[in-house]
Amino acid sequence: MDLRLPRGLYELLPYVYLAGGVALGVASYPYADAGWANAALGLGAVGVVAGLVLILRRRSYRADAEHYDQRSLDD
Numbered sequence: 001m002d003l004r005l006p007r008g009l010y011e012l013l014p015y016v017y018l019a020g021g022v023a024l025g026v027a028s029y030p031y032a033d034a035g036w037a038n039a040a041l042g043l044g045a046v047g048v049v050a051g052l053v054l055i056l057r058r059r060s061y062r063a064d065a066e067h068y069d070q071r072s073l074d075d
Contacts, residue, residue, distance in 0.1 A: 014054035021047025 005013070024044030028037040
């Protein structure tokens with residue numbers, strides 16, 4: 001059973017995390033005194049960090065992968 005995401009969705013996912021994190025942070029700003037605002041700000045920060053980590057890790061992996069031969073050692 002193949003549980004992979006479609007490539008378009010997979011490539012878009014870090015930006016969704018980033019946008020969701022920014023949206024939560026912005027939504028929590030006007031309601032700074034509300035109890036949920038701190039949780040929203042924390043989840044927003046997690047979303048921003050997760051999005052940035054995924055973007056940078058993918059960029060690094062792809063840059064490294066182009067320097068190596070993609071053939072198997074058995075070939």
